[in-house]
Amino acid sequence: MAKRHGRLSIFAVLLSGLLLSSVTGVGLSLYFGLQTALQNTRDLWITMTSADIADAERIIHDRLAQTARRNVWIATKVAEGAIDPLSPAFWSSQAASLIATEKAIAAIGITTPDGSFIGYDQHNQKVVKEKADLYDMMITSQLLKMGPAQSQTLFPYWQSLIGEAVLGEAIPLFQDGQYLGALIQYLTLPGLSRDLPMQQKDDGRTAFITVADHIIAHPGLSNWQKVNMRTEKSGFIPKSIEEATSVLPRMDQIGDPILSQRARWEPVELGDSLSYALDQRIDASQVVINGEYQIIVTRNDSDGSTNPITFGIHFAPSVFEAEGQRINRLFLIGAVVLLGSVIIAWVIAHLFSRPLKRFSMATRQFEDGDLKALPQLPDSIISEFNDAATSFNHMVHTLHDRARIERIFGKFVPPAIAQTLLTSQSDTGTVPSRKCVATTLFVDLQGFTTMSEKADPQDVVDILNAYFADATAIIEARHGIITQFQGDAILAVYNAVGEQPDHADAALETAIELQKLVHSKQFKGTTLRCRCGVNTGELVAGSIGAPDRLSFTVNGDSVNSAARLEAMNKELGTRILLGETTRNQLSDPSRVTLAKEVLLRGRSETTAVYTIAIDGIDA
Incomplete structure (x- = not known):
């Protein structure tokens, strides 16, 4: 049986195929499902955040616009002479009522060119008349140089009189061509932060507003001011314009790890549909901080101010917690499905491969x-x-x-004949007659008839069966075919069925081995001797008998001559006699010696017969 090298079992093939298909299918479904879920979640929060930013921007714009309109109204009234901005009565009554509903406005007042300040402090609800703030005096000087102008938003700075960082809204006041000073409304940044709707959402998002990389709104701004600006009883008074305008923390100073890593922000690839739906001023960025994925959504606003404002919100990991739990459940379900598919794949592969393995093993045993x-x-x-x-x-x-x-x-029936009959396509049970040159061996026991008369019949049968068993094995080992047992005699033929070129040598060697057999062994305690006649010639081999009772036999003069040669051993005192035709067929004719020229029965002329000396038997 050929050895198998580099072959795969059917179980391995089936299991690999099923696992590949199931794992690939489930894996791809999980991958694309999770990717889609994460992307959809991200896009949803980006969309929600952009809407919140738009609301915050609208509120800031509305508040600044309303503050600017108030400035314009007051400036108009001052120009008309209807209001005296230097009168404390105006600030305690009319000005106080103008900002009463604006909780984010800490104060409103005028800074005159001579460095005085008069106005209304809404937090303390009193008129304030003090030396003007350093930064306010600078603004007053600049507005004088610019002449009558529209109201404008000031860059956030520290207002020493109020003691807070403020976002100022300023407008120059003129009356009868005379410059009276700068009217400024002060919006506190912490108040501005608290009023924003996105600061009121407790959903894990952090909102912020920046101006030129400085924080003006952030949940941590108030605490930062307390720690860094000493806003308690001692107060903080800037000594220069630069110090007043640098009081706001930069993005890397507020203590927010997301904002502090501004340089690492990378753009988020938004789908076409989401990009189309969002405002073009919306930017989405991403950054990984301590292994956590964060998204930052910002919107730049350059309208209505010399200093552009950026509104932004970044997502904390808790934003995705609910969706993450759903995704985890989806992943768990997918893992269970994947495990189930692996088990099912193994069961199916085993179910299909086990019968094939058994069949393969059985066919290999059959091949053996x-x-x-x-x-x-x-x-x-x-x-x-x-x-x-x-x-x-x-x-x-x-x-x-x-x-x-x-x-x-x-x-x-001789095995060779039985095999011929079984492999034949015919059901007649006959072996077709065959005319051929073959060698016939006739073997007869010496003196067995006399012994049989004296012995028990069953003992005779037992002795014969023991002898025939060994003799048959020797004959068939040399490819001889026993055509019949005649009492104590055996008739065997060589080359009658199939081709046997050395049939003469085979018959002679069989005769020699039979002689050695009877001289070396007793059969059921009885010593036997035999004589052998060997002759080669033309004969006919085939089935003979009635249609329902057939036997295989050989016929011809050469067969009869073999029997006569066996009988002549008694006359010549030999054990084996061969006909001249057999001697001529031997591969080495010199092995045998001439015994005598004899006249066989039924012949008209004498013929030479030969014998052979057997080592160990004939001295």
Whole structure:
């Protein structure tokens, strides 16, 4: 049987194929499902955040616009002479009522060119008349140089009179061509932060507003001011314009790890549909901080101010917690499905491969020729496998029956003849007659008739069976065919069935081995001697008898001559006699010696007969 090298088992192929398909299918479904879920979640929060930013921007714009309109109204009234901005009565009554509903406005007042300040402090609800703030005096000087102008938003700075960082809204006041000073409304940054709607959402998002990289709104701004600006009783008074305008923390100073890593922000690729739906001023960025994925959404606003404002919100990981739990459940379900598919794949592969393995093992045993070891294949729930197992079992039963028939048939018919009959396409049970040159061996026991008369018949049968068993083995080992047992005699032929070129040598060697057999062994305690006649010639081999009772035999003068040569051994005192035709067929004719020229019965002329000396028997 050929060895298998580099072959894959059907179980491995089936399991690999099923696992590949199931793992690939489930894996791709999980991958794309999770990717889609994460992307959808991200896009949803970006959309929600952009809407919140838009609301915050609208509120800031509305508040600044309202503050600017108030400035314009007051400036107009001052120009008309209807309001005296230097009168404390105006600030305690009319100005106080103008900002009463604006909680984010800490104060409103005028800074005059001579460095005085008069106005209304809404937090303390009183009129304030003090030396003007350093930064306010600078603004007042600049507005004088610019002449009458619209209201404008000031860059956030520290207002020493209020003691807070403020966002100023300023406008120059003129009356009868005379510059009276700068009217400024002060919006506190912490108040501005608290009023924003996105600061009121407790959903894990952090909102912020920046102006030129400085924070003006952030949940941590108030605490930062307390720690860094000493806003308690001692107060903080800037000593220069630069110090006043640098009081706001930069993005890397507020203590927010996301904002502090501004340089690491990377753009987020938004889908076409989301990009189309969002405002073009919306930018989405991403950054990984301590292994956590963060998204930052910002919107730049350059309208209405010399200093552009950026509104932004970044997502904390808790934003995705609910969606993350859903995704985790999805992943868990996918893992269970994947594990189930692996188990199912193993079961299916085992279910399909086990019958094939059994069938493969059985066919290899059949190839080895060991019919006794062939298994009975079990039934299978798979129809095709069950049919194959049934057919194989029927074949095995048939082969067992055939082998049994051959064994039984071979006890009555020579194995070579039995094989010829069984392989024949004909059901007649006949062996076609064949005319051929063959060698006939006739063997007869010496003095057995006399012994049989004195011995018990059963003992005679036992002795003969023991002798015939050994003699048959010797004859068939040399490819001889025993055509019949005649009492104590054996008639065998060589080259009658099939081609046997050395048939003469085979017959002679058989005769020699038979002589050695009877001289070296007793049969049931009895010593036997035999004589052998060997002759070669033309004969006819085939089936003879009635149609329902046939036997294989050989006929011809050469067959009769073999029997006559066996009988002549008694006359010449030899054990083996060969005809001249047999001597001429030997591969080494010199092995035999001339015994005598004799006249065989039925012949008109004498013929030479030959014998051979046997080592160990003939001295």
